[in-house]
Amino acid sequence: MGGAAFREMLQRRDRFQLRLLLRPTPRNRKDFSRFESDAGVEIVWGDLTCYEDVWQAVCGADYVLHPAAMISPAADHRPQQAAATNIGAAENLTRAIAAQPNGADHIKFVNVGSVAQYGDRLGPIHMVRVGDPLKSSIFDVYATTKIKAERIVIESGLKNWVSLRQTYIAIPNALSLMDPISFHQPIDTRIELITARDAGYLLAQCCEPDVPDGFWCNVYNIGGGPNCRVVYLDYIDQMMKRLGIGDYRKVMERNWFCLRNFHCSWFEDSHELENYLHFQRDTLDDHYRQVEQAAPGYLKVARLPGIRHLIPRWFVKRWVMRPMAFGKNGPCYWIDQNLQGRISAFFGSRQDWESIPDWTVHTPDMDPPATRLDHGYDESKPVAELDLDDMRSAADFRGGECLSEKTEAGDMSTKLDWQCAFGHPFKASPRLVLSAGHWCPQCAAPPWNYDEIARCNPFFAQVWYPNHSQQESHFYDEHCYEDILKKCVGPLHVSISLIERRWRDAGPS
Numbered sequence: 001m002g003g004a005a006f007r008e009m010l011q012r013r014d015r016f017q018l019r020l021l022l023r024p025t026p027r028n029r030k031d032f033s034r035f036e037s038d039a040g041v042e043i044v045w046g047d048l049t050c051y052e053d054v055w056q057a058v059c060g061a062d063y064v065l066h067p068a069a070m071i072s073p074a075a076d077h078r079p080q081q082a083a084a085t086n087i088g089a090a091e092n093l094t095r096a097i098a099a100q101p102n103g104a105d106h107i108k109f110v111n112v113g114s115v116a117q118y119g120d121r122l123g124p125i126h127m128v129r130v131g132d133p134l135k136s137s138i139f140d141v142y143a144t145t146k147i148k149a150e151r152i153v154i155e156s157g158l159k160n161w162v163s164l165r166q167t168y169i170a171i172p173n174a175l176s177l178m179d180p181i182s183f184h185q186p187i188d189t190r191i192e193l194i195t196a197r198d199a200g201y202l203l204a205q206c207c208e209p210d211v212p213d214g215f216w217c218n219v220y221n222i223g224g225g226p227n228c229r230v231v232y233l234d235y236i237d238q239m240m241k242r243l244g245i246g247d248y249r250k251v252m253e254r255n256w257f258c259l260r261n262f263h264c265s266w267f268e269d270s271h272e273l274e275n276y277l278h279f280q281r282d283t284l285d286d287h288y289r290q291v292e293q294a295a296p297g298y299l300k301v302a303r304l305p306g307i308r309h310l311i312p313r314w315f316v317k318r319w320v321m322r323p324m325a326f327g328k329n330g331p332c333y334w335i336d337q338n339l340q341g342r343i344s345a346f347f348g349s350r351q352d353w354e355s356i357p358d359w360t361v362h363t364p365d366m367d368p369p370a371t372r373l374d375h376g377y378d379e380s381k382p383v384a385e386l387d388l389d390d391m392r393s394a395a396d397f398r399g400g401e402c403l404s405e406k407t408e409a410g411d412m413s414t415k416l417d418w419q420c421a422f423g424h425p426f427k428a429s430p431r432l433v434l435s436a437g438h439w440c441p442q443c444a445a446p447p448w449n450y451d452e453i454a455r456c457n458p459f460f461a462q463v464w465y466p467n468h469s470q471q472e473s474h475f476y477d478e479h480c481y482e483d484i485l486k487k488c489v490g491p492l493h494v495s496i497s498l499i500e501r502r503w504r505d506a507g508p509s
Contacts, residue, residue: 001067001112001169004200012204013040021057021068023047048089051096058096058107063207066093067112067166073181075142076329079481086145087152094156108160108216110206111153115167115221116143118463121265125466126190127370128265130165130219133463134437137261138345138448139481147444150219154432155415160216162206163436164273167223168193168264170287172294174239178320180330184262184346187233187254187363191264192223195282195290202279215276217413219436223270227283232264233363242292244303250313255356256325256332258346260467268372329484341480344472373462377434384410386430391416394434399457421456446478 009018017040022028024045035041046053048068058064068089075082090111098104118128119135136143150163170193171177194202202222205211230238240248274280292300326332334342335353347353376397377390387409391402399421407416412431419425420440432438439460443453451473454464 001166001196001199001203002065004196005065005067005203006200008200008204009207010041012207016040016207018042019044019057019061021046021048021053048092049084051092054089054092055096055099058093058100058103060100061107064093064097064107064109065203065206066090066110067203069112069114069146070142071114072116072140072142073179073329075145076139076181076481077485079141079485082141083145086142087148090149090152094152094158094161097158098156104157105159107158108206109153109158109162110203111150111161111163112203113150113163113165113219114143114146115165115265116140116263117147117150117165118265119143119263120261120467121190121263121463122186122188122260122467123190123365123368124371125373125463126265126368127268127372128221129268129373130221131375131435131437132373133439133460134444135450135460135463136445136448137263138445138450138476139261139342140263141446141481143263144445147438148441150436151432151438151441154219154436154438155429162216163219164202165219165221166194166199167191167221167267169196169199170194170228170290171196172287172290174243174291174294175296178324180324180327180333183256183325183331184258185232185264186259186262187231187236187257188365189232189262189264190229190266191232191235192225192229192266192270193284193287194222194224194228194280195287198224198279198282201281202273202277205277205279211276217431220273220276221267221270222273223267224282224284225270225274225280227280228287229266230284238288239291242288242303243295244299245316246313249359251317251321252325254359255353256321256330258331259348259352259356261346266370268370333484339483341474341476341483344474345476348469348472371466374459375434376459382410383412383435386410386412386434390434391430395419398439398459400440421453446476446480448476448480451475 006020009016019042020032021044022032032043036043044053044057046056048054066089070078070082070085093109097107097109100107117134117136118132119137119140121128134147136147153161153163168191199222236248240246240251245251324330326336331346335350343350343353374397376394381390388402388404388407391404391407395402395418401419403417403419403425407414412435413429415427415429417425418428418433420443422443424440424442426440426442428438443449450464451468454461
């Protein structure tokens, strides 16, 4: 997203001076060396985790765009670095902006969050809107860091911030997404994607002077709109065909895919951001065409009518797809290693996994009616009229209390005193709680205690019980994700190395 935004901003250099904060890696040095002599581009070589570097990058800025993050699957394998990067960046950026002369009032800050903050939203709760409960999926370190980072931004005291919860960015280079995490996604997940081109255009649009004041101090969902909505199984079907692989049922087993506990959804309210920034240009078909155009030459050859049938599907299944499903963070690895925490979180139980049918059995209902979630207060009232009664109503629906005795009607930024169902006191603004879906920071994962929370928090129960039994009672501690962190060479890398070596040894033929 950052790269696409930079390319878009380069087209607007007649009106903008650009400054980039880049890590001084060999790749960055090589890719951006040509811009070091560009009068319209300044590069600060540093790191988001270093406050001094961030301060230097922010100094004198009018807009700060923050799409940087350590995302999954890298975050799954380097959780401490993900926390330092994602949470630390939010702390450093908000602090550095506030430290500028009149910075808190003048500088406009665009934070990029994630759809992962909502967690698993399978049908019938697949239509998401801002203000719904936040529920990082179990083991999803990345999502927990983005929730905490967004809380920092909203409560920072800055006068011109916005947090944009980014959906799946559908990049043209589909092969770069080949990872065991592809099988974490249930096949009936709804996805409202956006192309990288439109995501970058969106960020650039935030800097235009015609963006109204009402845009700021709000949270929005980023999605490509109705023309970019798809069900994951249909997406797999199209991608396999367009990459020349063919019938997905010939190269993957149905029980390689999880049953729950990932993320992605359709958005009820993605049009709200579109009305401000007018970025929804590409469609799902545009993305598919981008994938076809970006495919490497050997896949383009494989799509030719006379060639496609020569590629044995058993080879693709055995040497490409199976190593991902059985890789270190693949669902079949969890089953083989009997990782009970992963099995219960992603499948319910080993018996539930064993009960998954093959592809000949009818797939889940891909078009159930959507259930709209209750936010616990009268949403028909204008924001300017929300008062203490609305705060108390929202708190009660979350199993807690609003302890403050007074607040000004419509004041969404002053922090109030709250208490959750477990007796944890905390301070939070009405905007954070009512408008953005945050609640008790002490209850926020990790650890993941969702079964217990759902029993006493009706607001949260709405997103838990659609695919969890009230009889379940699981607790996942803050170290649960360490079950996959032992150093080893994953099967995927071994398999690719074998393929490359055998291809090389076979010679030109």
